Amino acid sequence: MNPTVIENKKWSIFYHFHGVIVGLPTAIKHQKKKTNKQKPNQMLPNKMRGEFTRNQRKDSEGFAEAADLEFEYSDADKWTAELSELYSYTEGPEFLLNRKCFEEDFHTHMPDKKWTELDSVQHRAHAMRLLDGLDVIGRERRLKVARAILYMAQGSFGECSSELEVQHWMRYNIFMLLDVGAFTALIELLNMEIENSAACSSAVRKPAISLADSTDLRVLLNIMYLMVETIQREEPTDSPEWRTIRETFKSELGSPLYNHEPVSVMLFGMVTKFCSGHAPHFPMKKVMLLLWKTILLTLGGFEQLQSSKISKRVTLGLPPLSEDSIHVVRSMRAASPPASASDLIEQQQRRARREHKALIKQDNLDAFNEKDPYKVDDAREDEEENDDNDNSLEAEPFPLERDEVMPPPIPHPPSERVCFPKGLPWAPKVREKDIENFLESSRSKFIGYTLGNDTDTVVGLPRPIHESIKTLKQHKYVSIAEIQIAKEEEFQKTPLSGGEEELELCATELLYQGILPSLPQYMIALLKILLAAAPTSKAKTDSINILADVLPEEMPTTVLQSMKLGVDVNRHKEIIVKAISAILLLLLKHFKLNHIYQFEYMAQHLVFANCIPLILKFFNQNIMSYITAKNSISVLDFPHCVVHELPELTAESLEAGDNNQFCWRNLFSCINLLRILNKLTKWKHSRTMMLVVFKSAPILKRALKVKQAMMQLYVLKLLKVQTKYLGRQWRKSNMKTMSAIYQKVRHRLNDDWAYGNDLDARPWDFQAEECALRANIERFNSRRYDKSQSNPEFLPVDNCLQSVLGQRIDLPEDFQMNYDLWLEREVFSKPISWEELLQ
Numbered sequence: 001m002n003p004t005v006i007e008n009k010k011w012s013i014f015y016h017f018h019g020v021i022v023g024l025p026t027a028i029k030h031q032k033k034k035t036n037k038q039k040p041n042q043m044l045p046n047k048m049r050g051e052f053t054r055n056q057r058k059d060s061e062g063f064a065e066a067a068d069l070e071f072e073y074s075d076a077d078k079w080t081a082e083l084s085e086l087y088s089y090t091e092g093p094e095f096l097l098n099r100k101c102f103e104e105d106f107h108t109h110m111p112d113k114k115w116t117e118l119d120s121v122q123h124r125a126h127a128m129r130l131l132d133g134l135d136v137i138g139r140e141r142r143l144k145v146a147r148a149i150l151y152m153a154q155g156s157f158g159e160c161s162s163e164l165e166v167q168h169w170m171r172y173n174i175f176m177l178l179d180v181g182a183f184t185a186l187i188e189l190l191n192m193e194i195e196n197s198a199a200c201s202s203a204v205r206k207p208a209i210s211l212a213d214s215t216d217l218r219v220l221l222n223i224m225y226l227m228v229e230t231i232q233r234e235e236p237t238d239s240p241e242w243r244t245i246r247e248t249f250k251s252e253l254g255s256p257l258y259n260h261e262p263v264s265v266m267l268f269g270m271v272t273k274f275c276s277g278h279a280p281h282f283p284m285k286k287v288m289l290l291l292w293k294t295i296l297l298t299l300g301g302f303e304q305l306q307s308s309k310i311s312k313r314v315t316l317g318l319p320p321l322s323e324d325s326i327h328v329v330r331s332m333r334a335a336s337p338p339a340s341a342s343d344l345i346e347q348q349q350r351r352a353r354r355e356h357k358a359l360i361k362q363d364n365l366d367a368f369n370e371k372d373p374y375k376v377d378d379a380r381e382d383e384e385e386n387d388d389n390d391n392s393l394e395a396e397p398f399p400l401e402r403d404e405v406m407p408p409p410i411p412h413p414p415s416e417r418v419c420f421p422k423g424l425p426w427a428p429k430v431r432e433k434d435i436e437n438f439l440e441s442s443r444s445k446f447i448g449y450t451l452g453n454d455t456d457t458v459v460g461l462p463r464p465i466h467e468s469i470k471t472l473k474q475h476k477y478v479s480i481a482e483i484q485i486a487k488e489e490e491f492q493k494t495p496l497s498g499g500e501e502e503l504e505l506c507a508t509e510l511l512y513q514g515i516l517p518s519l520p521q522y523m524i525a526l527l528k529i530l531l532a533a534a535p536t537s538k539a540k541t542d543s544i545n546i547l548a549d550v551l552p553e554e555m556p557t558t559v560l561q562s563m564k565l566g567v568d569v570n571r572h573k574e575i576i577v578k579a580i581s582a583i584l585l586l587l588l589k590h591f592k593l594n595h596i597y598q599f600e601y602m603a604q605h606l607v608f609a610n611c612i613p614l615i616l617k618f619f620n621q622n623i624m625s626y627i628t629a630k631n632s633i634s635v636l637d638f639p640h641c642v643v644h645e646l647p648e649l650t651a652e653s654l655e656a657g658d659n660n661q662f663c664w665r666n667l668f669s670c671i672n673l674l675r676i677l678n679k680l681t682k683w684k685h686s687r688t689m690m691l692v693v694f695k696s697a698p699i700l701k702r703a704l705k706v707k708q709a710m711m712q713l714y715v716l717k718l719l720k721v722q723t724k725y726l727g728r729q730w731r732k733s734n735m736k737t738m739s740a741i742y743q744k745v746r747h748r749l750n751d752d753w754a755y756g757n758d759l760d761a762r763p764w765d766f767q768a769e770e771c772a773l774r775a776n777i778e779r780f781n782s783r784r785y786d787k788s789q790s791n792p793e794f795l796p797v798d799n800c801l802q803s804v805l806g807q808r809i810d811l812p813e814d815f816q817m818n819y820d821l822w823l824e825r826e827v828f829s830k831p832i833s834w835e836e837l838l839q
Helices: 001-008 010-032 046-065 081-082 095-110 120-133 139-153 161-180 182-194 196-207 209-232 240-254 263-275 284-299 302-316 323-331 341-360 365-369 374-386 432-446 464-476 480-493 507-533 559-594 596-608 611-619 621-625 651-656 664-681 685-691 698-705 710-727 730-733 735-744 766-784 801-805 812-817 819-828 834-838
Strands: none
Touching: 010 710, 081 161, 081 209, 095 120, 095 139, 120 161, 120 182, 139 161, 139 182, 139 209, 161 182, 161 209, 161 240, 161 735, 182 263, 182 611, 182 685, 196 209, 209 284, 240 284, 240 507, 263 284, 263 507, 284 507, 284 559, 302 323, 302 480, 302 559, 323 710, 374 507, 432 464, 432 801, 464 664, 480 596, 507 559, 507 596, 507 611, 507 766, 507 801, 559 596, 596 611, 596 664, 596 710, 596 766, 611 664, 611 685, 621 664, 664 710, 685 698, 685 710, 685 766, 698 710, 710 730, 710 735, 812 819
């Protein structure tokens, strides 16, 4: 397709494309429709007719015209929600235990005093006294002190009367604890607990693991999580001292200061140890949450990623981005979801009645010619029939296309019904490769020869081709990844003259260096836990047990206790899915910005570990039920449960759940998993074929029922990359999905995604693509990080006789003891022809 036409007449092409293909069956069906019969609605008086139509529209709209989900995607949920998800409901009694441990110690040193009444000097003195107590040998004493510190991190809630007051004292206490060095002491204790072989061996032998087996670890992880989560939340009222503390903590957390490795690497080690079966008592939910928040704080969230991308493009001399993707996605509206089952049944019944009447009296072409083909009441019924093959998505109304559920109230002339959209949300992009391919095909067609990678010479080509090339170059987009790949190729070609690479030791680079040796094991471990937490997974004997930090010591004995535990277990799994999806997405995005081959290394190991079918399996469920699940008990959430009197729980209140329209964490998880799937498959035809082989199209189409713009966008992206492989019949049956893709997904000029004519759609050896990529990744990792494996031919050689003879060489002890014998045997007893040696 000519890019000039695409650029200048996008919407006219679309209406032609959409109107002709969708409208043609409509016109054909008009020939079969009875034209001289009055509708029941037309026989009513005007006033009654309007009321009838309005009521009918209201009743028939149902779910299809529901409002968009009021969901704002961000790095994390509200602070209170993130705090409450740290604790399982089974841990509820431990809040009072923490308070008791603190008050026993506090009143021993400061009788008749309240924590909230002391000044900052007294606060620091008591905090340092507690930290000294962490150094004692006795485990019980150490645990009591840790619980007292946890109570401080929880906001000294015993002396607070509201949730806002608890949050205020949380921030104050946590910044003070960090300032006196509490985090370093906690890291040392956590390392000690990780290496506690007695606890590990005891847990391995136990047939059933409960909360009691991970008490020490849970207390330490709770304190660390509260510190990381609270410090990363910036408030306008923070003092300059607190801002300095935050920046210092952020840099220390991402550098190998603690135990000679970043904290994230230590937590990854806990994950692999848990999955290997050597430490089944590790509280995985808390480890995952702490790992996620540590990565989020040290590397930065999505806003920081966008600003880093902009600054990096400026550094590399690339043009600025055409739009802010975060802003564009947030401003998009969701397309209407499919009709409900009752609406579809009603449509089938209407169609059956019409077919029955058609057998009684046939239509003729004269009747069709007399009738206005754009009459609204007929057009609606036509569209009902036309839409039977595509119930996945209702795009916004276009000419010749109306919502199959909502009947229009008043007929309008065709000119009034056409409402052109303002424009596409994304600026189109073109790669250098696309321009080269277009010129190659044009030269072969018009001239008969090619010029390789020359994109400037247009001699002999017709004028329209010149305009097309000009349009393509106007929308040419050079990514940071392309620059990085070109530089890496240059380093590989000229290892000596290429010079030394300037390596910026940012937090992302330090994290990659830390996890590089065991990255495949880390990815497998994360996906194992994700599989165990997925709602579609069946319980198997060989699967890992992720419920160690939610199951109580004594199993429930009443129906109410069982229901509460059931909610707790489901909530526990949802939080794990949320944390893992966020970890994987953050790592992929940060590695891609830092260096494309770091991203490709992680992505390839995710693909090798079956991440693609795992995510598709996750979505192969009733996704609306998952997003609207009510697995939470708001009265038991922290800090509500420690400030207010708890009401008596009943089975009815547990079943009712909260009044939220959707579950934030589940919608967040779904969007993250879709974004991960997009990252893994983008520009990778072998992985796109995996989507086709695993029959992802019907699974993804069901996910379009969620009326949320961002989620629909990433589903449509995944459908777009595989449409060329799905065949003409699929495209013909899913025209509304195709329309939504055109309307919401970025266009790549010269991309024949809707027609399947692309050369890339032809089969080839997909394994070769992955092998070539793997070879490039290995060369990159070897050149940059594996100094021991450097090629000896490229090492400098010392040719100076004096410096070689002057080098000090350490000789082994046995050689020094027998040095005289060696001289006698190797030197004195052997004849040496000095003349020949000197020559």
